[in-house]
Amino acid sequence: MPSPSAEQGSSCALTQGASRQIKSYVLRTGRATAAQRRSYDSLAEQFIVPFAPAPADFAGLFGNDNPLTVEIGFGMGIATAIIAAANPDKNYLGLEVHRPGIGRLLWEIEKRSLSNIRIIEHDAVEVFQRMIPPLSLEALHIFFPDPWPKKRHHKRRLIKRPFTETLAGRLAPGGCLYMVTDWEDYGNWALAELNATAGLVNAYQDFAPPLDWRPKTKFEQKGLAKNHAVKELFFVKEG
Ligand SMILES: C[S@@+](CC[C@H](N)C(=O)[O-])C[C@H]1O[C@@H](n2cnc3c(N)ncnc32)[C@H](O)[C@@H]1O
Numbered sequence: 001m002p003s004p005s006a007e008q009g010s011s012c013a014l015t016q017g018a019s020r021q022i023k024s025y026v027l028r029t030g031r032a033t034a035a036q037r038r039s040y041d042s043l044a045e046q047f048i049v050p051f052a053p054a055p056a057d058f059a060g061l062f063g064n065d066n067p068l069t070v071e072i073g074f075g076m077g078i079a080t081a082i083i084a085a086a087n088p089d090k091n092y093l094g095l096e097v098h099r100p101g102i103g104r105l106l107w108e109i110e111k112r113s114l115s116n117i118r119i120i121e122h123d124a125v126e127v128f129q130r131m132i133p134p135l136s137l138e139a140l141h142i143f144f145p146d147p148w149p150k151k152r153h154h155k156r157r158l159i160k161r162p163f164t165e166t167l168a169g170r171l172a173p174g175g176c177l178y179m180v181t182d183w184e185d186y187g188n189w190a191l192a193e194l195n196a197t198a199g200l201v202n203a204y205q206d207f208a209p210p211l212d213w214r215p216k217t218k219f220e221q222k223g224l225a226k227n228h229a230v231k232e233l234f235f236v237k238e239g
Pocket of ligand 1: 023024025072073074075076095096097098101122123124125142143144145146147158217218219220
């Protein structure tokens with residue numbers, strides 16, 4: 001059998017590398033409710049931006065150039081909807097892979113008549129690498145990311161270098177990265193990773209004090225019910 005040319009070999013290696021990439025999520029199997037399915041079917045076209053491997057024109061997609069906040073892993077999206085409703089002069093892009101949660105956020109968008117939210121149903125890592133232009137974000141929200149508590153799973157944690165460097169590169173000067181977790185070990189890990197990320201400066205010495213405008217999310221409520229301490233991290237982009 002002829003051996004593959006260098007070109008074939010390298011494109012094959014790229015493909016395999018991409019498919020083997022370690023993900024920060026495992027798709028949950030939970031079924032969507034009838035209401036979530038209905039909202040998804042009727043509203044997806046209007047509010048979901050298809051993934052594309054090229055920088056997106058967010059001003060065009062929102063129809064204005066208001067400041068943009070991206071939320072990674074919004075879950076059921078209720079906090080997302082509350083924040084967007086309270087800030088009609090800002091745009092919000094939610095990234096999530098859990099379709100029932102996307103259906104739920106679409107339901108909230110309709111119920112609250114929100115026009116300042118868009119959703120991308122895709123791996124946030126690839127969305128940041130491909131679609132979010134450099135220096136384009138006012139804020140980045142990451143509320144209760146999957147903690148991956150077992151040591152052998154730490155490589156799946158979202159908040160780690162070099163991805164935090166990609167995140168930093170997408171924030172505009174003065175923009176903020178706001179993360180909250182109820183998993184102490186992940187909080188300490190993220191503090192170390194973010195402190196070591198070029199371009200980001202901790203706005204506080206250590207963990208941040210709780211911000212009173214943030215609505216409690218579903219996973220936060222679960223954590224509080226188990227007496228987990230909530231840790232907040234607030235970093236600002238230099239410049
Ligand atoms: C522990 S849940 C927290 C959800 C919500 N923020 C809350 O506090 O209730 C983490 C969420 O992040 C999503 N997620 C994890 N990695 C992701 C990725 N790479 N891209 C998009 N969503 C991701 C998961 O699907 C899940 O819904």
